[in-house]
Amino acid sequence: FALILADESGATAVEFAIIAMPFMMMLVGIxxxxxxxxxxxxxxxxxxxxxxxxxxxxxxxxxGPYAGLVSLEDRKxxxxxxxxxxxxxxxxxxxxxxxxxxxxxxxxxxxxxKCATNGTLIDQTSASFDTGGASAVVLVTVCYPxxxxxxxxxxxxxxxxDGSLLVQASVAFRTEPYN
Numbered sequence: 001f002a003l004i005l006a007d008e009s010g011a012t013a014v015e016f017a018i019i020a021m022p023f024m025m026m027l028v029g030i031x032x033x034x035x036x037x038x039x040x041x042x043x044x045x046x047x048x049x050x051x052x053x054x055x056x057x058x059x060x061x062x063x064g065p066y067a068g069l070v071s072l073e074d075r076k077x078x079x080x081x082x083x084x085x086x087x088x089x090x091x092x093x094x095x096x097x098x099x100x101x102x103x104x105x106x107x108x109x110x111x112x113x114k115c116a117t118n119g120t121l122i123d124q125t126s127a128s129f130d131t132g133g134a135s136a137v138v139l140v141t142v143c144y145p146x147x148x149x150x151x152x153x154x155x156x157x158x159x160x161x162d163g164s165l166l167v168q169a170s171v172a173f174r175t176e177p178y179n
Contacts, residue, residue: 036165039088039146043169046086046093050079051140051171054101054131057178076129083142091144098124100141103132107172115143115168119161135177141170 053059059066059075065082069075076099084093091097098121100113115122121143132138145164158165 036146036167039091039144040167040169042086042088043091043142043144043167044171046083047140047142047169048171049086050083051138051173053079053082054138054140055173055175057134057176060131060133060175061178072129091146093144096145098122098127098143099129100127100143101129101131101138103130103136103138103175105137107137110137110139110172113139113141115141115166116160119159121145121160121164121166132175134175136175137172138175139170139172141168143168 053064053066058064059079062069062075066075066078069078079101080094080097080099083099084091084097087093087097098115100115100122102110102113104110113128144167145160145162146167147158147162147164160166
């Protein structure tokens with residue numbers, strides 16, 4: 001009987017089995033948080049890069065990649081395409097991202113846009129898209145429902161009804177006096 005109690009073979013395997021599940025959950029959690037911050041940072045960069053055409057007046061004057069686009073709807077699609085080209089490849093940017101653009105005469109008149117209402121992301125068709133004119137203050141906001149981090153086991157991290165986590169990237173600037 002004393003030999004059975006003194007036998008420690010397999011103790012390492014038992015100890016590993018005890019800590020393996022919490023360790024793996026912590027590892028997946030850390031990776032999810034890192035991927036969320038990477039996604040948020042790259043979305044902010046993509047918005048900043050695409051908004052440059054609005055800031056310099058290319059968008060409003062239909063120059064450069066926006067030349068030949070007649071309707072506002074076509075230019076909205078071209079702006080979103082330019083923004084999504086700079087976004088990470090693992091995002092479904094063209095189908096899920098919502099772009100809101102508003103302008104006014106001064107920074108105090110710009111209001112914070114609402115990306116979601118009662119946990120539901122707004123629709124692109126109802127999103128405002130006013131790029132303003134020369135020397136206007138413009139706020140470009142992109143809303144994206146990110147579903148990877150919001151669906152971890154045992155945790156409800158998402159703030160949208162479908163369990164997604166809202167990623168919101170914005171850039172505010174005054175357009176150049178291009179007239």
